[in-house]
Amino acid sequence: xxxxxxxxxxxxxxxxxxxxxxxxxxxxxxxxxxxxxxxxxxxxxxxxxxxxxxxxxxxxxxxxxxxxxxxxxxxxxxxxxxxxxxxxxxxxxxxxxxxxxxxxxxxxxxxxxxxxxxxxxxxxxxxxxxxxxxxxxxxxxxxxxxxxxxxxxxxxxxxxxxxxxxxxxxxxxxxxxxxxxxxxxxxxxxxxxxxxxxxxxxxxxxxxxxxxxxxxxxxxxxxxxxxxxxxxxxxxxxxxxxxxxxxxxxxxxxxxxxxxxxxxxxxxxxxxxxxxxxxxxxxxxxxxxxxxxxxxxxxxxxxxxxxxxxxxxxxxxxxxxxxxxxxxxxxxxxxxxxxxxxxxxxxxxxxxxxxxxxxxxxxxxxxxxxxxxxxx
Numbered sequence: 236x237x238x239x240x241x242x243x244x245x246x247x248x249x250x251x252x253x254x255x256x257x258x259x260x261x262x263x264x265x266x267x268x269x270x271x272x273x274x275x276x277x278x279x280x281x282x283x284x285x286x287x288x289x290x291x292x293x294x295x296x297x298x299x300x301x302x303x304x305x306x307x308x309x310x311x312x313x314x315x316x317x318x319x320x321x322x323x324x325x326x327x328x329x330x331x332x333x334x335x336x337x338x339x340x341x342x343x344x345x346x347x348x349x350x351x352x353x354x355x356x357x358x359x360x361x362x363x364x365x366x367x368x369x370x371x372x373x374x375x376x377x378x379x380x381x382x383x384x385x386x387x388x389x390x391x392x393x394x395x396x397x398x399x400x401x402x403x404x405x406x407x408x409x410x411x412x413x414x415x416x417x418x419x420x421x422x423x424x425x426x427x428x429x430x431x432x433x434x435x436x437x438x439x440x441x442x443x444x445x446x447x448x449x450x451x452x453x454x455x456x457x458x459x460x461x462x463x464x465x466x467x468x469x470x471x472x473x474x475x476x477x478x479x480x481x482x483x484x485x486x487x488x489x490x491x492x493x494x495x496x497x498x499x500x501x502x503x504x505x506x507x508x509x510x511x512x513x514x515x516x517x518x519x520x521x522x523x524x525x526x527x528x529x530x531x532x533x534x535x536x537x538x539x540x541x542x543x544x545x546x547x548x549x550x551x552x553x554x555x556x557x558x559x560x561x562x563x564x565x566x567x568x569x570x571x572x573x574x575x576x577x578x579x580x581x582x583x584x585x586x587x588x589x590x591x592x593x594x595x596x597x598x599x600x601x602x603x604x605x606x607x608x609x610x611x
Contacts, residue, residue: 255518263304267311274314276302281316289516293331295340297324303353310362313381317353323369325381344384349373355398359405368408370399376410390420400454409463411451417465455496466492
């Protein structure tokens with residue numbers, strides 16, 4: 236599903252904060268869970284930006300046709316890309332960033348077991364040890380192990396699959412079909428042994444009742460695993476109770492729904508005065524160091540990729556850790572209040588207690604001297 240050539244980033248108050256003009260149609264877009272990076276699929280290339288500086292860090296060209304989907308692992312250490320070339324590539328983020336300019340970044344795994352374009356990707360929890368689900372128009376959904384790259388399970392359906400997601404416990408997998416159906420796959424019911432049983436395609440008959448009038452484009456499960464959100468080209472978003480399979484709510488739109496998901500509400504979501512801690516900079520259109528000579532004198536931040544040399548300044552990994560620490564500290568202030576003000580109050584109270592202790596000691600010494608003198 237193609238998007239405009241520009242990406243608009245908005246704040247909580249629906250105020251346009253930054254507009255990114257891209258070199259082509261954006262077919263897929265995602266942000267890392269730690270908030271440091273943004274990935275965009277433009278034609279057959281993957282563009283990677285750093286949010287804090289706006290620098291374009293990498294352009295990855297390993298797909299042969301247009302990108303269709305991107306997703307990060309929960310720890311932001313890896314990301315997956317799927318395209319119309321039927322390939323799913325697994326990338327190590329930091330290995331990709333540390334590659335020298337003269338070298339071409341290589342994916343960690345290349346999964347080529349699908350026979351038609353990839354439509355959706357989903358990663359479970361566990362970082363590089365997580366499992367990933369891939370959906371395709373070839374009517375299959377495959378479950379993979381990211382660490383080894385092995386295929387764990389292949390599930391065959393009677394329709395093309397457009398969306399896939401896992402619940403938090405990864406007991407169930409939900410798949411949305413082109414005909415509006417939603418399938419619930421019990422992952423604990425299949426043989427756990429690897430080998431021939433794991434690579435066989437298994438026909439699923441656990442079809443939920445027809446829930447949409449057109450293809451299902453997105454699925455999302457709540458944190459407690461009790462609710463399922465589905466979006467469709469029939470211009471509706473529906474909220475389902477997974478246990479009873481009943482529709483709890485229907486939200487109508489004026490056009491096809493292309494994306495919808497359930498997210499935890501930020502602490503300051505309902506605060507009308509809340510503002511972003513750090514405004515987004517202008518995102519660059521070119522890789523750093525490839526601009527024309529006319530722009531060499533312009534102000535900018537020099538980003539050193541590759542191995543860190545002593546005395547060469549801050550390495551990229553150190554910079555990423557520092558930015559992540561700053562982001563965590565900002566989040567803690569939003570959740571727990573102003574820590575600096577709290578420290579000042581604690582210091583004042585400690586000083587007051589110390590003064591009271593001195594007064595109490597002086598009173599005790601004075602009383603002791605009077606009692607001792609009277610006794611004599």
